[in-house]
Amino acid sequence: MAAPVKPAPFEYVRARSLHEAAELLAADPDAKVLAGGQSLVPMLSMRLARPARLVDVGRIEHLAYVDEVEGHLEIGATATQTQVATHPLTLSRVPILSAGIARIGHTQIRNRGTVCGSLAHHDPSAELPALALALDARLTSFSVRGPVSRTADAFFTGTFDTALDLDEVLTSVQFAMPPEGTGWSFREVARRSGDFALVGVGALLHTDDAGVVDHVRISLFGVGSTPVRVRAVEDRLLGTVVDEPALDAAAEATADQIDPTSDAHASADYRREVAAHLVQEALAEAWATTRRKHADA
């Protein structure tokens, strides 16, 4: 008896190298990259995606790496979310990344889903695109025209849309390692543990010994078609001596800086209010931890 098949027909090709993947993609505008499959396979099964060809990059083994490169945490295309979150370099140098990844779906999903796949997929409620903004990431891709690097700002262009051309493979992402002693916080509100977030925030804050802020990043997700860095609020804090009222005011100002939309899951007003609360809690936590680190030092 023939086994049932849910997706519409496609041709599966396993790329043995980046060059081969690029050539396969260039040869067919209806081809799609397959990485961990944790977003693509359900879309195929529901027939929301009907590519003619899948180019599997999952077996290009040398891309499954996590490494320190020039002050950056560099992650190759096929490194899984579990691999990255549990890597000693991530845990010691960019712990916010481990905390953020822990909020993606469930263990069983993160064991196959890749970090680069989540960035290329760019769901506006996803954790990793917002972390890419907060960590000044650069994303490098490859096509028959050669390699291209983009900042996270330039990379995320709209809901499920990125600056990647159809024939480009995202090959790696480089997250900047925050300054030593940086406090951080990652928070999100979801209906249930493991669900996509309604709103979430990643915040990083560093002060000098006098308490003057010299590094701050606030990145929100679930409040627009791309992750949003609230630069106006960061600028207010930068170079000032922080105290609790200053952090509260910064959080409140967040609400004016974002323009969420209403959807089936939450109204724009609700998202705005949740975002302000999350930023307040996140900044307070990041500030408290950076101060504690200064006290310990």
Added chain:
Amino acid sequence: MPEITVTVNGTEHRLDVHDRLLLTDLLRDRLRLTGTHLGCEHGVCGACTVLLDDLPVRGCLVLAVQADGRQVRTVESVAPDASTLHPVQQAMADCHGLQCGFCTPGIVMTLVAMHERDERPATDEVDEALSGHLCRCTGYRNITEAAHRALGCEREEARR
């Protein structure tokens, strides 16, 4: 049709498969290993959880061709013999961790993977891993109790 070689529960199979065949359908319909259940078929419920190279994954989110050259383990493989249960299965039975049993195979596979790592995980780690499984009979209390017992977290639980 691509030919793949996949080792399922220790037995190597060489099979011709459709490009678009899912691993779960390969297991259930081609290999007749119907212990792996299908609920949602899009990654949410966890019923289809199997071990791929020793890691728990959603069988419904893996193409059969992606399992080429890999090891797959299903719930059929976990009991050491016909009359002995795996410690995880035994704990599920002892704590009444199953009602209709539909979600059970997936949960057992997630817990077996943790059990093999033998690290005496913290209760919240176990609960986190269990959160990737939905039980339609909603017997969660007994399931978590079984999981904590099987993985050696019970004393920590009692101290609370």
